[in-house]
Amino acid sequence: MSWDKVGLPTKLRHWYGDMEVEGYLYTAGIAGEKFFKTLKERGKLLASRCMKCDVSYLPARAYCPSCFSEITEYFEVEPEGNVETYTILRVGVDGEKLEEPVIVAFITFDGVNGGLIHRLGEMDEKDVEIGMRVKAVLKPTDERRGEITDILYFKPA
Amino acid sequence: MKTNIYVKRRVAVVGAGLTLFRRRMLETPKELAWEAAKMALDWAGLELDDVDAVVIGSAPDAFDGVHMKGEYLADGSGGWGRPTMRVYVGGGTGVFTPIAGWWHVASGLFDVVLVVAEEKMSPAQPHPQFVFKHIWDPILERPLNPNLIWIFAMEMHRYMYKYNVRKEDIALVSVKNKRNALDHPAAQLAAKITVEDVLNSEVLVYPVQRLDISPVTDGAAALVMVSEKVARRITDSPVWVEGVGWALDSTQWTNRELAYPKYVEVAARMAYRMAGINNPRKEIDVAEVYDPFDYKELHHMEGLMLARKGEAPILTREGVTERDGDLPVNPSGGLLGVGNPIAAAGLMKVAEIFWQLRGEAGGRQVKKPAYTGLAQAWGDLMQAGTVIVMRAG
Numbered sequence: 042m043s044w045d046k047v048g049l050p051t052k053l054r055h056w057y058g059d060m061e062v063e064g065y066l067y068t069a070g071i072a073g074e075k076f077f078k079t080l081k082e083r084g085k086l087l088a089s090r091c092m093k094c095d096v097s098y099l100p101a102r103a104y105c106p107s108c109f110s111e112i113t114e115y116f117e118v119e120p121e122g123n124v125e126t127y128t129i130l131r132v133g134v135d136g137e138k139l140e141e142p143v144i145v146a147f148i149t150f151d152g153v154n155g156g157l158i159h160r161l162g163e164m165d166e167k168d169v170e171i172g173m174r175v176k177a178v179l180k181p182t183d184e185r186r187g188e189i190t191d192i193l194y195f196k197p198a
Numbered sequence: 199m200k201t202n203i204y205v206k207r208r209v210a211v212v213g214a215g216l217t218l219f220r221r222r223m224l225e226t227p228k229e230l231a232w233e234a235a236k237m238a239l240d241w242a243g244l245e246l247d248d249v250d251a252v253v254i255g256s257a258p259d260a261f262d263g264v265h266m267k268g269e270y271l272a273d274g275s276g277g278w279g280r281p282t283m284r285v286y287v288g289g290g291t292g293v294f295t296p297i298a299g300w301w302h303v304a305s306g307l308f309d310v311v312l313v314v315a316e317e318k319m320s321p322a323q324p325h326p327q328f329v330f331k332h333i334w335d336p337i338l339e340r341p342l343n344p345n346l347i348w349i350f351a352m353e354m355h356r357y358m359y360k361y362n363v364r365k366e367d368i369a370l371v372s373v374k375n376k377r378n379a380l381d382h383p384a385a386q387l388a389a390k391i392t393v394e395d396v397l398n399s400e401v402l403v404y405p406v407q408r409l410d411i412s413p414v415t416d417g418a419a420a421l422v423m424v425s426e427k428v429a430r431r432i433t434d435s436p437v438w439v440e441g442v443g444w445a446l447d448s449t450q451w452t453n454r455e456l457a458y459p460k461y462v463e464v465a466a467r468m469a470y471r472m473a474g475i476n477n478p479r480k481e482i483d484v485a486e487v488y489d490p491f492d493y494k495e496l497h498h499m500e501g502l503m504l505a506r507k508g509e510a511p512i513l514t515r516e517g518v519t520e521r522d523g524d525l526p527v528n529p530s531g532g533l534l535g536v537g538n539p540i541a542a543a544g545l546m547k548v549a550e551i552f553w554q555l556r557g558e559a560g561g562r563q564v565k566k567p568a569y570t571g572l573a574q575a576w577g578d579l580m581q582a583g584t585v586i587v588m589r590a591g
C-alpha cells in the first residue's frame with residue numbers, strides 16, 4: 042500500500058524516534074598519535090615506511106596493509122605537494138548557496154605514497170589546476186591542537 | 199529444513215590471534231584488526247601473501263561509529279586486493295564469521311582464509327547502551343523507552359520461574375567465569391569474587407545485578423582457516439571444523455517461550471548432524487557458550503542440549519562445568535571475565551576451543567582430555583544462534 046497520496050507523513054499513525062547516540066570519541070590510534078603530535082609540535086607531516094615492501098605511507102600507518110609487517114620507521118615530510126585532483130563547491134551540505142566557492146583538493150607529497158584531502162586557499166578558482174604545487178598554511182603553533190584542521194588550507198607554493 | 203551434511207572438503211583451523219580486551223583502547227579499529235590477524239597468521243606460520251580471501255565479522259556500525267565497517271576494517275584485516283566480505287548477525291557474528299570462513303574453504307573456492315572479528319565499543323557517547331536501543335520495534339516497543347537490560351531481565355526472570363532456578367546458582371556462573379579469566383592474558387574483568395558479591399551488587403533491572411553482566415569492551419580476534427591440503431602441509435595438529443549451524447527466530451520476541459532458546463537448538467542440531475554427534479552431553483569435551491549475562495550460559499547450555507531443560511544450574515552447582523569438571527564450560531573466562539567486544543568476543547570463544555583442542559591453552563587448559571569442542575554465540579534481538587563444532591586432528 043502506498044501512502045504517497047496521504048500528503049503529510051505525520052497524518053499517519055507514527056512514533057517519532059531518533060538514534061540518540063550523541064556523538065563519538067574516535068582515537069587517532071598508534072600511528073595517528075605520532076602523526077598529529079608531529080603536525081602540532083613541528084608543523085610537518087609524518088609518514089612511515091615498510092622496510093620489507095619498501096613502500097611508504099602518508100599519513101603514517103602502524104602496519105603495512107600489503108605484507109602485515111609492523112612499521113617502526115617514521116619520517117617527516119614537508120607539507121608541500123601537488124594537486125592530484127580537485128573540486129569546487131558552490132553549494133554547502135544543506136544545499137545552501139555558498140557566497141564564496143570552496144576549493145577542495147587531493148594533495149600528494151614528494152617521495153611518499155598516499156596524501157591528504159584538504160582545502161585550497163589564497164587563490165582564485167580560475168587559477169587552480171591539476172599538478173599545481175601547493176603548500177600548507179598552518180595555524181600558529183600555540184593554537185594547534187593536533188588535528189587535521191591545524192592545517193587551515195594549502196596555498197600556491 | 200534439509201541440510202547437506204556431506205560437504206566434501208574438510209576445513210581446518212591452523213592459527214588464532216587476539217588483542218587485549220579493554221574498556222578503551224588507543225588503537226583504531228583497523229589497528230586492532232591487524233594485531234589479531236597478524237598474531238593468527240604468525241600462529242599458523244603463514245604470511246599475508248598466503249591468504250586467498252578474507253572474512254570480516256563486526257556487529258552494528260554504530261559501535262565503532264564508522265559506516266561500512268567491513269570495508270573500513272579491510273586494510274587491517276588483509277583485505278587489500280583480495281576477495282573480502284563482512285558478515286553480521288548481531289552478537290552471533292563472532293561464531294558466524296568462522297562459519298562463513300568455513301564455507302569459503304569447504305566450497306573449494308579458497309585454500310587459505312583469514313577470519314577477523316573486531317568491535318570497538320568505547321567511541322559511542324555517552325554510552326554504547328544507546329546503540330542497543332534501536333534494535334526494538336519502533337512502534338510497539340520503543341515508545342516505552344526500553345533498555346537492553348530489560349529484555350534480558352525478563353528472559354532471566356522467565357527462565358528462573360519456569361525451572362525454579364535460584365539466583366545463587368546463576369551467580370555461580372559469574373564467579374566461575376571471572377575466576378577462569380584470571381589465567382587469560384587478554385582478560386578485562388578477571389576477578390576472585392563470591393556468590394555473595396554477585397547477590398550484593400547493585401540491582402540494575404530486576405533480577406539483573408551489576409555482576410551478572412559482561413562489560414563494555416574494545417578488541418579483536420582472528421583465525422586462519424585452511425583446506426585439508428594446506429593443513430597437512432603446514433601443521434601436525436590441525437583442528438577440524440566438523441559441524442556448523444545457524445538459525446534465526448523472530449524479532450517479535452513476545453512470540454516465543456523465553457525460558458528456552460529454540461533457535462539455539464535448531465542451530466546446534468544442524469551442527470551436530472554434520473559432526474555426527476548423537477549425544478552432545480557425552481561427546482562434547484569442552485564448550486565455549488555465549489555468556490554476556492551469567493544466566494545466558496545456563497540458558498544456552500540447555501539450548502545446545504548439553505543439559506536438559508532446567509538442569510544447567512544443577513550441573514553448575516555440582517562443579518561439572520568447572521575447568522576440572524566433566525563438561526568444562528567457558529574455560530577462557532567467557533564474556534563475563536575476558537570481556538565483550540561483541541563480534542570479537544564470539545570469535546575469542548572459537549579461538550579458545552582451537553587452543554584447548556591443541557593443548558595450547560596454558561593455565562586455562564581443561565583437565566580432561568579434549569578432542570571435541572563447541573563454541574556458540576547468540577545475538578540480534580535474542581534470536582540468532584550460531585554454533586561451530588571442532589575436533590582435534
Ligand SMILES: [Zn+2]
Pocket residue numbers: 091092093094095096105106107108109110
Ligand atoms: Zn609491507
